[in-house]
Amino acid sequence: MKKSKAIRLVLLGGTGLTLAACDEPPPNDARFFASLDECTAVHSQAVCEDALGKSAQTHLAEAPRFAAKEQCEAEFGAGNCETRGEGMGSYFLPMMMGYMLGNAFSRPVYRGPDGGAFTRSGGKFYNVGNFAAAGRGAPFQPGQIAQVQRGGFGSTASAFRSSAGT
């Protein structure tokens, strides 16, 4: 065979499951993981992958949707939203950046404008941690102030009004 044996997507797609909304905050034993890697340091690979898959499905079914990117970014911060759908049917939603895992509990986690980690349960958002603190690869450094320049990439694409892929 020259074809892939199985294909699973953890960020894209899903099975369109609609889970019943609950009014409960995340249970106390649930923990926030910013990546599969962080999760597997605590749980087995199978448990982590299962929770990641379920969270991704919940994300697609339940993530808040916005008509305009600006509306989404006003809530979740610049660069934390993505688009779905096509043409008139397109919309914006926050990107799933991590997930919560507890006993019989998994939920997608979104990044807020200040790096905070948020998950939605029963229509309400709960702050469950901080991305800067969670990522071992990027230690949180309070008080560090540097002059950051932006916009140093992208001018050619905008001049050609072109996509950058071929």
Add this chain to the structure above:
Amino acid sequence: MQRVATEPRPDWREHVERDLGFVFHTIDGAPYWDETACYRFTAAEVDALEDATAELEQMALALVDRVVASGGRDQARLRIPEAAWGAIERSWKSAERNLYGRFDLSYDGNGPPKLLEYNADTPTALFEAAVVQWDWLEALWPGRDQFNSLHERLIEAWKNFGIGRRRVHFAAVKNHAEDEGTVEYLRDTATQAGLQTARVAVEDIGWDGRRFLDLDGRPIEVLFKLYPWEWIVGEAFGEHLLAGAAQVIEPAWKMVLSNKAALALLWEMAPDHPNLLPAALEPNLLEGTLVRKPIFGREGANVQVIERDRVVAETGGAYGAEGFVYQAHAGLPAFDGNYPVIGAWVVASQPAGIGIREDSTAITRDTSRFVPHYFE
């Protein structure tokens, strides 16, 4: 190789959007994903494509070695700015790994596949080839085979990059569903390989005088950029990336191959190779009908077909300032009035599958349609 009419799945739009997250199946109101037809190959034809792809990749890598050793002569012929030569040499000599590339081939099942061009730096049409056509075949004929192990090979390739606990930032330009979809798919495969990932728009990348930063102020240590090196080199932050402020995927040495003048250098290196078309930087070195392509052209723009010094077909566009390369006209095969180009993929320099795009004219542009395939 045959083109076979097929019945589209009645609910395919809803299915690919909901279950695969494939949102760019229709572009500017015209179909892009097209399952009203597919291509059927024999196993021998697929073997021929796989062998040609492996051979072309080995030639491409040999060409990089040759260009790096030329001490600037070939870099200048490729119109690569001198500011980038050092980064190309360093990335090549330190054996920086590459993720993927797509050879565009002309092939009709007879004779050797011919290389039209190599999209070595920023190829798209990846998700369609890796996932959507696979899902299509599994839904209709799960017993049939397809030349497509892209998904498995991408996950495997990420594991071998030596990235460890460093986060990989995935960057595309804003407001392009196709580019964003491609990058998000690659982030999906990296996530499944156990890597920490993040997204940043090309336009939002920050520089603090020492490091690249994302919008949350996190350092960008490893950058996957769906943004061509030839553009990066000319932009404000280009010098920092060339100086090695982040590990970049694709690596800087891909600049040698993503450049269409490389077609002429390949022909010089391996004249009369069965998978190459005659190509040169000067039209008078070639005979017969020629195709003129901009050295840094994209999406079929500014291409001319020249017959006895007369332009017989032409596309518009804004490219060509750096010059042109000339290639013998391959004449794409026609199937029921459609002109397929076979995109033959390599992942970590190994053949990984094909994706076919069709156009209604013999110059494949960004209006082409993606048509699935199988073999038996």
